[in-house]
Amino acid sequence: MEKGNVIRWILIAIMILSLPFIVTSPAVAEIQALDLDQTVPGNPTIESGWSDEENYEDPSITVTTEHMKVGKLPVSIVRIKIADPSQIRTAMSDNNYDKTVYVKATVLAQSVNAVAAVNGDFFKYFDFGLTIRQGVMYREIYSEKYMRDVLVIDDQGDLYGIKQATAEKYQTFLAETLPEGRSVINTFTLGPVLVENGEPQEFTTREFQYRYKMQRVAIVQTGELEYAIVECDGKADATQGMTLSDFGEFIAEQFPECRIAYNLDGGGSTNVIVGGKRIHKNPNTRQICDILYFASAWTEE
Secondary structure: OOHHHHHHHHHHHHHHHHHHHHHOOOOOEEEOOOOOOOOOOOEOOOHHHEEEOOEEEEOOEEEEEEEEEEOOEEEEEEEEEEOOHHHEEEEEHHHOOOOOOOEOHHHHHHHOOEEEEEEOOOHHHOOOEEEEEOOEEEEEEOOOOOOOEEEEEEOOOOEEEEOOOOHHHHHHHHHHHOOOOOOEEEEEEEOOEEEEOOEEOOOOOOOHHHHOOEOEEEEEEEEOOEEEEEEEOOOOOOOOOEOHHHHHHHHHHHOOOOOEEEEOOOHHHOOEEEOOEEOOOOOOOOOEOEEEEEEEOEEEO
16 A cells, blocks of 8 residues: 555544544633623523532632621622623613613512622612613713712723712713723712722711611622622611611721722612522512623633
8 A cells, every 4th residue: 555545544544533522522612792782681600600509600700609797797798700891780670761660689680690680779769860771871860969979880890989979070080080991881879989999988978778777788899800799687677787887897897909889779679699599688678670780701602
């Protein structure tokens, strides 16, 4: 047999022997940025990513949950790290701003494949606020009676606080604080800012929900594309929970590197959800209209 034919048959034999490995090779997987459109959900989680019901990891997102007590008060902390800014997202009930349709937070979180989620600012209940969701401006009305701190999330996943926001302060933020070339993706109007650059903030407001012990929840940025959801239990009669000052000091102690911690709608609106289930008790649960959530961007084809 000629030398060329021998080589040809050897190559054919190698290809035949390699065929089973080619056929059974794992699917191509990659991280892909999620569409900005709020009607587009996150990617479904993978079963092997769940180590238990409250802890998840795939190449695009890590979620770890811990429970502790401050004295006798139960507290939950969910730490989240994502690979792409598009994975921090918002959703609203009925995908609609105009209708006052409220839903269970777990139902809303499940509908968008949220790995972890927290209730927002209940914007449909109020007739004021700076409301931008997934890049769409729905409302920009500021109240002189209720001077609220605004949380801004930009297209790189960074969080900022505008204290006692006004139209002028928002324009100043866009011109002087928001890094050049970035855009605003989501805003919340409630607050206040609890911690800024590791320092607990002081509060002068006399609004009821700010002065008393109650169930509270906050979103925290701890680093680049790293976040935490912090929740403390409470009672509807204000006999258990944390004051705003207590809550801010606790978060600062837990996260000395905290860039910003922002108070979300507490009390009966409090919902911290991992894997489609609430991870805490709530004695006075109500339906809500919006969530801030973290989704997987991991795809297998």
